[in-house]
Amino acid sequence: MSSWLQKHISKIVIAPSFAIILVFVYGFIGWTVYISFTKTKLLPKYTLIGTHQYEKLFSTPRWYVALENLFVFSGLFILIAIVIGLLLAILLDQKIRTEGFLRTIFLYPMAISFIVTGTAWKWILNPQNGIEAVVRSWGFESFRFDWLINSDMAIYTVVIAAVWQASGFVMALFLAGLRSVDQEIIKAAMVDGIPTSRIYSGIIIPSLAPIFLSAVIVLAHLSIKAFDLVVSLTGGGPGYSTDLPATFMYTMAFSRGNVGQAAASAVVMLTIVVAVIVPYLYSEMRSRHD
Amino acid sequence: MNNTQQNETNEMADNKILVIKNLDKNFGSTQVLKNIDITIDEGDFLVLVGPSGCGKSTLLNCIAGLEEITSGEIIIDNLDMTSVAPKDRNIAMVFQSYALYPTMNVEKNITFGMKVRGESVQAQQAALKNVSDVLQIGDLLKRKPAQLSGGQRQRVAMGRALVRNPRLFLFDEPLSNLDAKLRVEMRAEIKKLHQKLQTSIVYVTHDQTEAMNLATKLAVMKGGVLQQLGAPQEIYDKPNSIFVAGFIGSPAMNLIKGVAFKNQDELFFRTQLNGETIQISIDHYESEQKIVEGQDITLGIRPEYITGMKPVDIEEKMIISVMLNPVLIETNGFDKHVNLEFGDGEIGGRFTPQEQIIYGQPVLTYMDFSNISLFDSQTEKRL
């Protein structure tokens, strides 16, 4: 191989991927952003007309429902998944004999598709045959658990299913973190006579701060993208009570044929993601350079 | 390694095997190597030594061609190699982490380069045999690097370098991953190998003892600048700056601040010790630069000239005896290294094991100023 080629081979190898990402990520983002500032309806129109699409978007009640749902859903989902994940990790960290087996059980939902999860929980939560029927058959005749068909509560069923799917993963993250805590610090604390509970609350859990951060990031990211789960569990319903920006965008794009609104809503989604991710990525990159 | 080459060596005794001219190296806007000039002869063992970050490893990588240089020239065996690929520079390199290919066994590690260059299997096997005999690694050939001890890996790494039969060997801190005992053993072995094969070597280390032990030529570096280049003993005896004086030699050279002072045409060094003025004649000192009266100078004296027994055959005026308080006593077995309170600071001396030195009891200490170095306190350069 000639020395010129050898000198530039790395660039040559990277170039196609870079070009692909430039087009398919940045180019497409650019296109969508551009379209969101035009009066595009079904077919793309390329005349810029300013923020018309956004004004329209933010005067749509359904969009507000989707945004509100996003915040309720992601807030609860992140919080509960982290609490359960951390709890399970700490419990599993107590020299549990069946740890491997339990870990497998806690984590398997992460392997399956949101569509399957939605299908399963839809069946479990449906009032006629699901949990409500089971509890009633135990003699609690007045038991009601109809969140799935209750438009005020349906979003919480999405939270339940999502927590079921992702909390085991959070557990795995925390467990790995617990296992990598410097054992000498713990020994030092023990020599100082500090009780186990204080070792956890004072030393171990604070040292897991980076894991909290990445767990929040991953879960936030999952919840913004959550589309499949809502489609399969509630179909966005009852009505549009469980719409998320992701389903709103899809409906606009492919059912309503309103590409302009779809583009504007997708841009808002991206903005939320960027607001969460970019500071994180930036701090990660910086800390690695230091 | 083979006879023809040794003959060549003898014929071309003054052959310059490596010439580095005005070498500059920048990483972005930071200058990591500044105007380096080094020349070594065939058969030389050049050691690049300096504190971490001094640029010695970068310089080695530049010689290898693994880093591009910003300006200057690198000539290896009379060929301009400045912009030649590493594989064509007729060099071999041994790395700090050994850099053995983890998935290949020892044999394949050693012959990989020959295989890449398309040499015949017979040639590969012959070279392998030769090298494994020299390094006594014949029974390790089928093992993977992970199954070798540190010392064995070190040998294999050297084997991979030897098999190339290069004009110049490059060693990048090859012993720093070994434990202390093994390091001394391997150090001796590298030295013997150098004697036996009469190879030319450039060797990087941060350990000045290792550097002194191995080098026929020593290059002390700091901050990307070559501080001093010369034979190890020459650098030890005549360090050309305060930095080199402090860096080479362990325990370090004692540095005492004072002023130059003239009395009846005789030049003295004057300093204060516990309120008393001490004057030492420095008339005998062969200075490279003129010392003027009132100049701030720093006097360097090695610990072996600070002892508990009066030196013999030394002019009386070169010796000062003082009572000094020991603050640190380190026993080596063959001697004692003692730190003594000296004004605001400390000086280190060497005492024999027979001398009783006890904390809290001042010791009668003889300072022999017949062999000193003088530096300008401002420029920190040798006078």
Added chain:
Amino acid sequence: MTNHVLAGTAQSQLKSRFWHKAARFSLYAILGIFALFYIMPLFVMVITSLKSLDEIHQGGLLSLPENITFEPWKVAWSSACAGVSCVGLKGYFLNSMVMVVPAVFISTLIGAINGYALMHWKFKGSEIIFALLLFGCFIPFQIVLLPMAILLGKIKLSGSFSGLIMVHAVYGIPFTTMFFRNYYMTIPTELVKAAKIDGAGFFRIFYSIFLPLSPPIIVVTIIWEFTNIWNDFLFGISFSEPGTQPITVALNNIVNSTTGVKEYNVDMAAAIIAALPTLLVYIVAGKYFIRGLSAGSVKG
């Protein structure tokens, strides 16, 4: 291990053996309850899929089937209806396979070379390129749906397998590149230097030295990509047509099919079939699966 050290203190602090045992018992009890919560949906799916519709209508979500029947599985596999087409999941299962295999292969291969180049053959701007690539891991794919649909139309790949393979491969590259780059970060650059002096070039070093070291990360990457693409729904529903739909889309269509009687047992059997390949991967190679998950989230 933490637990090893801490168990010691726990022991010394608990005054009596009784309290120690009680604590251990409640520990196991809590873990057991959680385990039931996690296993319950799978359990419900399995037993429901083995019941007849009559038995299901009698109630008893959690009761074991009285007469086990595999009929729902047969129906789910070969004749379940999505709308008017009653062909089961069989064909869609194959569709997913046809898409997953090349997409995983392409993105893994490209990721390996990219990771190697970006880590060990750095050039001016290579870090920025990596950062730009990494950002691709985080974008919500909604932002690219519209232009992708238009592009696929323009290059005549709408609804085709090739189109879907391309989409999956392209958006897999940021992940695979990151996986390989971070893995190769643990391989000392001195190896590359040594090989360069030995005369090996870019591809020779990759092939002779890096590839033999890569099986762990290749497994992690393949599992990650396989799971992601198999479980994908968004691209599937957006860019496929009836003949090329992946299994997730077909499952959703079957479950939400409003014609005829609702066959919950068939729905559940279909859901399990759709989940089976990734579950199998998880059970066989759980260690690598978890490693991929963590690597995919904790960007190193």
